[in-house]
Amino acid sequence: MKKILTFLIPTLLLSGVASAEVSAETAFVFNTFLFVFSGVLVMFMALGFSMLEAGFVRKKNTSAILLKNIALYSVAGIMFYLIGYSLMYVDVSGWIGSLSGAFYDTADDLTVATEEGGYSLASDWFFQMVFCATAISIVSGACAERIKVWPFIIFAAFMTGIIYPIYGSWTWGGGWLTEMGFSDFAGSTIVHSVGGWAALTGCLILGPRAGKYGSDGKITPIAGANMPLACLGTFILWFGWFGFNGGSQLALGSAADASAMSIVVVNTNIAACGGVVAAIILSQLMYKKIDLSIALNGAIAGLVAITAGPDLSNHFLSMIVGAIGGILCTIAIPMLDKMKIDDVVGAISAHLVAGIWGTLAVGIFGSGDFLVQLIGIVAAGVLVVPLSGVFFYILKGTIGLRVSEETEASGLDKAELTTEAYPEFK
Amino acid sequence: MKKILTFLIPTLLLSGVASAEVSAETAFVFNTFLFVFSGVLVMFMALGFSMLEAGFVRKKNTSAILLKNIALYSVAGIMFYLIGYSLMYVDVSGWIGSLSGAFYDTADDLTVATEEGGYSLASDWFFQMVFCATAISIVSGACAERIKVWPFIIFAAFMTGIIYPIYGSWTWGGGWLTEMGFSDFAGSTIVHSVGGWAALTGCLILGPRAGKYGSDGKITPIAGANMPLACLGTFILWFGWFGFNGGSQLALGSAADASAMSIVVVNTNIAACGGVVAAIILSQLMYKKIDLSIALNGAIAGLVAITAGPDLSNHFLSMIVGAIGGILCTIAIPMLDKMKIDDVVGAISAHLVAGIWGTLAVGIFGSGDFLVQLIGIVAAGVLVVPLSGVFFYILKGTIGLRVSEETEASGLDKAELTTEAYPEFK
């Protein structure tokens, strides 16, 4: 590897010759491959969430959280295929799509014109699906250790088949928010806040874990059982985020696209760095010791924050956006505890709070309009909280939502699954 | 990310202009990169197997299974280089290749014509090698907790140098099965059943772990020590499978190839989703509780099942193929136990049973002929069982195959390795 850069010496700008230079079919291959590559990275984030959450729960609830995670990803894959994708993207009226695109025939896969930014529909479908799965992953962590397995799985089907696609149709589907100019590059709001709102709703309806909040206002923290797993999950999420944000450039068929994607990747990385460093420093200042679990949340918060606008032209600004995300998350964690909202993994702080911040930041530093950004943020809450709330209440009133006190004490693994996570470890 | 699809509106079909549009050398780069990218993903499956197996064994045998896994991948890399690749692909007579391609000179790497689907030989070699390693990975899990380390390593050399390449030469090498029209896109039979047959043979010759089956027919399950590791392994395998199946398109040098690969990726994913959901529902029905370990096996079974024909044009059908794979696997697990075949990780159920199903499914839903598919399946068993059986018996009669009773009781880690896996965890 030898690298001698002719750095910063402006030469011929590409933009003019770009479209002439990459053939349409070559661009089709690039674009398609970008979706597949990025989609595979984002799919891996399902593992990231699984490990993060398995690290943050207690041993006795570990198999249950793992099961919920692999189930939610599988359910998302099926529901988004059966109805979600179509509701989100096909014949979007402004407020919702239709079911006319369900069960699409892959014979049409090549039908999108290749003259201009063509790509395989299947690759795009895959890329969109993994985003949908991410939204529900956020909920599983927040509601862990007390929500029953089957009701959660049913909620996952509703979330990935209905809730997420509706908001998605308003935005990426081309609906009213897009027409208004709402700007959310890779989904700080569309994925992370939407997931975060549902997580918040679930936490409120479920109530906190037994023993967490004393009647005297005293908080008894419940430490996660396995920090290496939490760290593993965080790094996997970071890794997958390069696909999440990088792939959201949606095209790789020209030098301009390739360059834009690279900038997105760099901004994504440096925002996460900023989030980590900010969370470490702040936890040291606030608590006189570093809190690893907060540092990990800081990374996620930095990533979530930059997700709405990772195409910033200034890397330094991206670092700041990420750092502020990390700070807000670090502050939100004890605040939620004070409000007796028991979020097992910090999902609300890292995804909802940082997601709102990141979406606003696009209105401050980026190309977005602040007011429109605010409208988009509020719209997400206004849609998701009631929809998911009603659905949670229906579950509560029918098959029940929360495990019994005994099950909670002895652990979900024993009660709802056959498999303890660590049968040999005392 | 803004996505407004002009969905399902047929426009100009590409196929006609494809070859004109991507230059031969660009196609060479695409094809080569596809092999490297996919090969790297499949290489990662070696970690998937390691973690899955480390999760399913008891603590006292964990270092041993990790060592076996890193050793088998390393031995596969060397043996497939020294003889396997050549036996499988060079001058294949119909029944076996030759050794004339061993030690090939990388100076020839560019010699395959680029006019039509060219690619780097080295990239292809890499891609083929990681498939070979997968086959032996299947054996290590099934035979865990009782097979001695060194005999297993020697068997791995035989499997990757001889057994797998011979069957490979009959099929992907262009031998008699290919000429007959046997269709196995990415290796439900060629990789997974071949591995599964060897695993079954090993399990039969080794016998079950001490204490698993009582003389009265009572089964004493031996729970895996670490479900997060098993889940980690499963997700890594799923992740790697996008390379396994996607890369088996073998070309990315045209829009048609890119599109075909995308369809393969989507089918692969949805089949796994189907396998998971089917296994969860079935385990709930059969046992009144969800069995996480079976859900994980269900994912693998779904993936194995779709591997023979992930190019199905109907995603829904792929989901069904995967779901049936998951169901068969879930049923096979207790059946094998009833037959006192002690498969530690469920490899026979997930790889052999689902592999047979997937290969037949190509004869039902796909382009294959049912009878030919059946012949290919039987041929694998007829080749692998005697070959591996004889080799296992030779090992048994010479250096011994199974650890002593005391070693089994105290664990392989202490007896055969210097390193316990969790020295501090009581």
Next chain:
Amino acid sequence: MKKILTFLIPTLLLSGVASAEVSAETAFVFNTFLFVFSGVLVMFMALGFSMLEAGFVRKKNTSAILLKNIALYSVAGIMFYLIGYSLMYVDVSGWIGSLSGAFYDTADDLTVATEEGGYSLASDWFFQMVFCATAISIVSGACAERIKVWPFIIFAAFMTGIIYPIYGSWTWGGGWLTEMGFSDFAGSTIVHSVGGWAALTGCLILGPRAGKYGSDGKITPIAGANMPLACLGTFILWFGWFGFNGGSQLALGSAADASAMSIVVVNTNIAACGGVVAAIILSQLMYKKIDLSIALNGAIAGLVAITAGPDLSNHFLSMIVGAIGGILCTIAIPMLDKMKIDDVVGAISAHLVAGIWGTLAVGIFGSGDFLVQLIGIVAAGVLVVPLSGVFFYILKGTIGLRVSEETEASGLDKAELTTEAYPEFK
């Protein structure tokens, strides 16, 4: 997947037509994507180091090592952005670059000419940054279980902002070593030895962990707490190394480049295989049992050894280079112990010793000049040891470098962090 090779039949050589066949902009996209893809793989190595190190330390120091790892990667990302990249690559005088490239404007991202091997600057920046992070990752493992968290983080900032970039400017930046003809393809010396020298310096200044070396010369080994994590980390490193070495081809815009990258990938893999097999056999011979931890180190040593020259045209030779790396590492581990140098994870043996070997090997088997290679190796030591030594001493004299005896006994997690790694596991 059907593969019938017309193997070894020389046809038209590409090199002549290459540049004509891939358009400049297409090449730009390929090159840029190679950097992004490889950079993402190398970024993942940060997780590999985290897990490897978390597996090798004792439970009580696990959160601390995880924190150090995520912090070092974040600090590297920021420092290399603020000054490192510029010092290494911009206006390099021969001995050091300048700060004139800091805060570069992404508006210039497309300015590198696309006529000849163009690529996005941002993608290159990302690729270079992850290499820088790798160098400091090596230090954290060696100095684990006794270095204070904050001083380590400050050292990480110095290492990634100053030390690594200076040596980098001498070599990849085009400085005096490059002009002399020093050859280090992907950084056996530039990354691994530089990290290894700093690790050695740190170990010497810190001294060994309490209880490791008796006054009577007796060594009390301190076993790592979690071998599955160590194995996980090793495989992730191996996986990431395909980006580390493959990406160091620095271009994918022609068939020749794609072919060269493939050869690099194959050599990288087979060297690691050689390292593992050599370490397993040697540990069996030396100790009558296999040492898993040494097998894992063997993989790393094989990878480090091939890193200086993975473009060897002979795969067999690569296997030998890797195997010798594995052997040297296996021998170095007990030798360092005899010298009372307490390297928790074997970083000095795997990165410094094997890195030196690999760099020399280029002078023996590859294109390098043996003497020049030696000069480069010595230069790394002469630069890094005093610079890092002085900095460590400054830290020691000011805020302190090593934790107190009580902290060491009770573990860093309790003293410096709020979070124990496994609070529930007794």
Next chain:
Amino acid sequence: MYYSKYREVFMKLITAIIKPDKVEALRQALTGVDIQGLTIVEAKGYGRQKGHTELYRGAEYEVHFLPKSRAEILVDSADVEKVITTVSEAVKSGKIGDGKIFVTEVQDVVRIRTGERGAEAIK
């Protein structure tokens, strides 16, 4: 032959096998009656409460042992009944498996730090 100066035996060891989730209640209850020391060990117990049948991968098996905590409290003989009552009340649920308390004689106690002996050592 060991004869403690304190041979008239002023101390007892009270061992309680209880459910693990009652440890914190036990500690608080003891603090309430001014007993400021105990030692806990994780245990598994088998008794009338018979374990249960589990299914793993389709095979039934019996779990014979249940997780228990074993608490040891060194007390002055005079406090024995008080402690028995306190412990019983703190951990009792009335369900099978609540556990046992048993009392043994202690011939001497040493506080290592000070070398104090006998009842002094647990004050």
Next chain:
Amino acid sequence: MYYSKYREVFMKLITAIIKPDKVEALRQALTGVDIQGLTIVEAKGYGRQKGHTELYRGAEYEVHFLPKSRAEILVDSADVEKVITTVSEAVKSGKIGDGKIFVTEVQDVVRIRTGERGAEAIK
């Protein structure tokens, strides 16, 4: 020398240090002689069976302690010999490290659930 003719004490605590893989055999043997309760704790032991030398990364070290299980059985005094015999037979391999059984006097037992005292509490 165990002949406690003193009969005012009706209960004994039998503690057995055994090899961990003998726990299940012990439980079954006790059930066979109608002793329906025991409490197990994981332990590590040092005795004549001297541990062993291990190698880790090329350095030798001695493992002094071996894993053991510590079983406690509260019995009626009349059952002591029967239990000693039963335990011995169930766990004996004849090899060094088989372990020890020791007997101590118990002055009272309480069944927490019911408040029963004395021998009633372990019936």
Next chain:
Amino acid sequence: MYYSKYREVFMKLITAIIKPDKVEALRQALTGVDIQGLTIVEAKGYGRQKGHTELYRGAEYEVHFLPKSRAEILVDSADVEKVITTVSEAVKSGKIGDGKIFVTEVQDVVRIRTGERGAEAIK
């Protein structure tokens, strides 16, 4: 019914609750005075040494129990004082939390391997 006046007991059980990092020192010290056996169990203790306050994710909580090791040594009655002294010296740091030693009477010991009884069984 709490009084055993029966005094012809030749063995004692010495139990020491100590800091976990003193186990190796304890073993070496005992070997030094020719006591060749002990059994260790991991424990957690609560005493004067009051645990401490921790912060996790911004919330304070009290850690009441501290990790301890519980060592059991069966000895001939004649060795009791020697062992108490040896153990005390080996593990004492003078700081709070050093732990306790307590002595109980043992009525019989069996070496399972040989069937030896009484003091023979721990020779």
